[in-house]
Amino acid sequence: MSGKTTIYDIAKALNITAATVSRALNDNPKISQSTRKLVLETANKMNYKQNKLALALRxxxxxxxxxxxxxxxxxxxxxxxxxxxxxxxxxxxxxxxxxxxxxxxxxxxxxxxxxxxxxxxxxxxxxxxxxxxxxxxxxxxxxxxxxxxxxxxxxxxxxxxxxIDDYLASYQTTQHLIEQGCEKIAYFSGDRSLEIYEDRYRGYEQALLDNNIPINEDYIISIKSNVVEGRDAVEKLLTLENPPNAIFSTSDFAALGAIQKLKERGIKIPEDFCVFGFGNEPFTKFMELSISTIDQSxxxxxxxxxxxxxxxxxxxxxxxxxxxxxxxxxxxxxxxxxx
Amino acid sequence: MSGKTTIYDIAKALNITAATVSRALNDNPKISQSTRKLVLETANKMNYKQNKLALALRxxxxxxxxxxxxxxxxxxxxxxxxxxxxxxxxxxxxxxxxxxxxxxxxxxxxxxxxxxxxxxxxxxxxxxxxxxxxxxxxxxxxxxxxxxxxxxxxxxxxxxxxxIDDYLASYQTTQHLIEQGCEKIAYFSGDRSLEIYEDRYRGYEQALLDNNIPINEDYIISIKSNVVEGRDAVEKLLTLENPPNAIFSTSDFAALGAIQKLKERGIKIPEDFCVFGFGNEPFTKFMELSISTIDQSxxxxxxxxxxxxxxxxxxxxxxxxxxxxxxxxxxxxxxxxxx
DNA sequence: ATACAAAATGTAATCGATAACACTAAATAG
DNA sequence: CTATTTAGTGTTATCGATTACATTTTGTAT
CATH class of the missing domain: 3.40.50.2300 (Response regulator)
Structure with missing residues (x-):
């Protein structure tokens, strides 16, 4: 009794066939109320469980x-x-x-x-x-x-x-940053051979164009989604002759890294510099300086x-x-x- | 051709039986090199994939x-x-x-x-x-x-x-807080009918006893693992005649809530108040004021x-x-x- | 009581892969 | 050149549940 009851076991116990048992268990109309009841009771008593594998195979x-x-x-x-x-x-x-x-x-x-x-x-x-x-x-x-x-x-x-509409998300975010008075917006991109990252890039680009802001290639940095890459990217940006005053990061983790590094440099957020993330990771809300981000539901x-x-x-x-x-x-x- | 090749299809194609095909595919010794090779090639050509369900059933x-x-x-x-x-x-x-x-x-x-x-x-x-x-x-x-x-x-x-050794974790944490000069340690407990929470409580208790610190029932609060419960619990603690100066929370989320509330009240951490969490949720590390916690690997x-x-x-x-x-x-x- | 419809149950094939057993053919021993 | 081993295949049952089809039982009408 290793606990494997099959419909054959039930059939044997009741001296009927497995087909009848199957019909009883499946509420098949071609079965008498009495045997149905009997089968169900016995199945219960013998602790029968349908074998999904057999069902799946068939x-x-x-x-x-x-x-x-x-x-x-x-x-x-x-x-x-x-x-x-x-x-x-x-x-x-x-x-x-x-x-x-x-x-x-x-x-x-x-x-x-x-x-x-x-x-x-x-x-x-x-x-x-x-x-x-x-x-x-x-x-x-x-x-x-x-x-x-x-x-x-x-x-x-x-x-x-x-x-989600990644293009729209990106367009709206960029527009928002511009409205906050940031016109020098750096962009942390994911791998643009993936469609979502290409869409996001296009949103960023279009928003800038629509606001007559030229694209600055120096501001566009390809990163992986982690804290360290965000820190490193900021370091690079701050060495530019004309450094940005905002970052739109397609990764919350990189945004966090960016914020850490900016603070270390004594740069005030959001007064001197705005940062926007992507993904609504739980920590973005919990930070002392809560991080703006995009929720992907x-x-x-x-x-x-x-x-x-x-x-x-x-x-x-x-x-x-x-x-x-x-x-x-x-x-x-x-x-x-x-x- | 909905793409379901079985060993029978291969057998038919080669004019042999399914058993032989099976043997060939399973590197059974009782098979000639020539047929094995033939079967493998044909299987490949017909894009055969073993049906795990059939295998599982058998x-x-x-x-x-x-x-x-x-x-x-x-x-x-x-x-x-x-x-x-x-x-x-x-x-x-x-x-x-x-x-x-x-x-x-x-x-x-x-x-x-x-x-x-x-x-x-x-x-x-x-x-x-x-x-x-x-x-x-x-x-x-x-x-x-x-x-x-x-x-x-x-x-x-x-x-x-x-x-993990929940008792030990809790004991060591409590000991640590005492060493930091906190003798009035509040404890946020999970449901103690679960073994881990009972173990953690015992560790807390024993550490206090070993340091000759009496247990204060007012300091022990049962919470659920979320931010709001942590905030509420702190509020309750601060109304006590003799409020604590440390919290050991068995939930990182509650610890975060506690910290938020304490800061709002102008209480300095860790100078005036120490907080320790449990679970090493990612955000604990990212906070401006990083949160001490226990990693459960x-x-x-x-x-x-x-x-x-x-x-x-x-x-x-x-x-x-x-x-x-x-x-x-x-x-x-x-x-x-x-x- | 006989015929026939309807209801209930049984029989056997199926899903796909495996393996014990049976069998054929070639290989070796004598 | 026959006897016996053995390598290589074939046959068939099995895992558990379902179902088309066949058969039996019951019920109803005449």
């Missing part, structure tokens, strides 16, 4: 979905996953999580693993820039398994996506992604491109003028 | 493990999960994540779901205090599925656990839990109780004396 649906993210221990990704989980759990789906650690090979491997596991759908925030090598993504599409990109998407046919993003998946599964829509509105959180680090 | 091993946590979007749990994932991925396991939202029913439900899904092991940080109702846990043990508690454990036979905890699971699976050990050492991170919020 039905071709595993009731699992996969989520592929660069890493899970950042607020953003953890929250999106939570959103997906909350959206899908009521429908009986379990979430399988894979991390790529920003590694391209790992991403390919993860996709394959999930396909082997027969997941019913894949949610993914891409880590790399699958140059021409979309092979592994094509395979998902071919197998007709719903694929939903979130945040870091890639424009493709037959693939859904849920993102990760929880809603996850829930929306779940909904897109369900719509596809239920044949309501074949493909959706959902774009959420960014929320500018204007806090102390960029507030000179109180309106 | 072998009884799903190669999935389940993780049950209160929530995933906090640094601690996200990091533990990351650790588990990193420890298990090389062995071919996938991680399925479930959240309880601190709800007892949800916890029971999650365990059942994971059992149905035939997971090979369950990692869990318990949300509730299964009074006498250990039924759902017993079932896991009966089915002989490795169960590993982490952090929030419950002492049980046949169940492994990975925790969540990544290592996860990796260790993974190892404990593997040891059990491989019959190396039947049950392990691993206790990691806490790391006191003494930062500005509790540093009066610089040694």
């Amino acid at each position: 039905s071709g649906k595993s009731n699992n979905v996969g989520v592929i993210v660069p890493r899970i221990n950042t607020n953003f990704f953890a929250s999106v996953i939570r959103g997906i989980e909350e959206g899908l759990h009521p429908e009986g789906y379990q979430v399988i999580i894979c991390q790529t650690h920003e590694d391209e090979d790992r991403e390919v491997e993860n996709v394959n693993t999930l396909l082997n596991a027969q997941v019913d759908g894949i949610f993914m925030s891409i880590s790399n820039l699958p140059k021409e090598n979309n092979h592994y993504i094509e395979r998902v599409i071919q197998k007709n398994i719903p694929l939903i990109f979130f945040d870091r998407k890639k424009e493709m046919k037959n693939v859904s996506s849920v993102t 990760p929880l809603e993003m996850g829930k929306m992604a779940a909904q897109v998946f369900l719509d596809k599964i239920n044949n309501k829509k074949s493909e959706s491109k959902v774009v959420l509105l960014p929320k500018l959180l204007i806090r102390q680090s960029s507030t000179r003028i109180i309106t | 072998s009884g091993k799903s190669n999935n493990v389940g993780v049950i946590v209160p929530r995933i979007n906090t640094n601690f749990f996200a990091s533990v999960i990351r650790g588990i994932e990193e420890g298990l991925h090389p062995e071919g396991y996938q991680v399925i994540i479930c959240q309880t939202h601190e709800d007892e029913d949800r916890e029971v439900e999650n365990v059942n779901t994971l059992l149905n899904a035939q997971v090979d092991g369950i990692f869990m940080s318990i949300s509730n205090l299964p009074k006498e109702n250990n039924h759902y846990i017993e079932r896991v043990i009966q089915k002989n599925i490795p169960l590993i508690f982490f952090d929030r454990k419950k002492e049980m036979k046949n169940v492994s656990s990975v925790t 969540p990544l290592e905890m996860g990796k260790m839990a993974a190892q404990v699971f593997l040891d059990k699976i491989n019959n190396k050990k039947s049950e392990s109780k691993v206790v990691l050492l806490p790391k006191l991170l003494i930062r500005q919020s509790s540093t009066r004396i610089i040694t």
